[in-house]
Amino acid sequence: MKSKLKTIALSVMLATGAGVASAHNVSCDVDMAYDIDLDGQKITLSDNKAEKVVITGSNELYLNGDKQSLSSEQRELLGAYAKDIRELLPAATEVAEEATSLALEAVRDVTATLLHDNPEKAEKFVSRVDSIAAGIKQHISDNHLRPNGIEEYFEGSEFEKEFEELIEDTVVDFVQGNIGEIVAAAMRGDDDKVNTFEKRMEKFGEEMETKFEAKGELIEKKAEALCQLVEQIDEKEDVFVKAFDKYEKYQLVTE
Template sequence: MNRIITLSALVSLGLSTPALAHDDNCNVELDGNILYERGVLTVDMDNGSTMTITPDHNLTVNGEAIGLDSQQQRWVSDYYTHIDTAIPMSVSIAADGLALATTAVDEVFGELFGADNDVVTEFNTMFADMSAELDDTFYDENGAIRINSREMRQKEWMEGGWENEFEDRVEEAIAQSMGKILVALGTQLMWEGGDMEAFEAKMDRFGESIETRVERQALKLEKKADQLCQVLADADEAETQMQRHIPGLDGLNLMDVSYHGHADKM
């Protein structure tokens, strides 16, 4: 049974994607609704008004153009640019996290039991389904990135819902496949001539090798998440200045970000 626990733990490494919402070094809280479509950014503000910024950085509130001085325009441009940068980064990290989990399964179960094993096939089918859900959530019919926070909340993709759903599905799949895993492990033990010590030593070496490879990829993913958090922190700073200094944007409070001492908005 310890061998099963080891395998499950290794697969779980693929699920340990950086959680931006509640990371020790990065805390991101999103409030309100955002729509990003065809490069147009629309935000519902706390005061009931709707702010829109076009790809050429023109600002409107409730459809009316807002005149800006040069400093105000810089804040608007910074805000749009950072959000425009953060959105594809977020989508990429979600896709990379899914790919990492798939790699963990292929590495752990594929190399141990064979790539055509039923357990590997079932996991890869599950990951393919989740990848299709990710594409459906973040891309329009033309393949362009589209973000609608209302739809994402309904699908529980916000507030850590994606990660929770991800982990729940994998844990359920492992539980459902436990019988097949035990049979496969028994077969491996027979190949070792019934020598339990030799089998456990082999499993330990295998586990260490897989863990090293998966953790290396996870570290790269964490670096990308760290870069994303900095971009969001910069967007939050621009949002603060817009809220304070541009008439009609007093209700703008889409995000609050703290990152490496980056203070939350007051």
């Protein structure tokens, strides 16, 4: 199994509507060949639930269940590599949780403005988005990372279909509740009503930019750091492979 590991933060923000917070495109163009599980200090890399690699807290290495004989130098290199893998999961989880939280906050603000006359509908919208965003927790936590599951979740047709429906419903409600009234006001020369609506929309846009841009940039920096950590894992993995060539076909990070 090979899975493209894109920056989780940006994936979440763009998928859940918080792309307004960041216009930059950050991605980690690497593949991760395995799911990762942490049990204390024990690392397990698996493919379709089949264990391929186990690295213990004392830097013992098992490949397909067979313990490998390593020199002290090889164990040291393995330990440096494993240390970064252990850091990857909590770092990725932090970014994903912060990005999801920001996305939900943005969605809540958008619906509160566009559906201000229908708070029950707005809350229903937010609840649906919350439910969808929560699905990412099935694939990422402090003790597991499912790269393939994350990609399938964000790129799956059901996920995209759900968000298309959410956006469509909100736009339809907004148009039905506001545009017709504004057009009618314009036709009868009610400039005050039209100007009030325009100012409301302008103020909303400015508030969204002010509120979310800085937060989005902070998350983006963490996303960039996450990419750097993945690249560092890749580099240390290559160093270990040079010292222990049997590990070459078990590499976690591929390009």
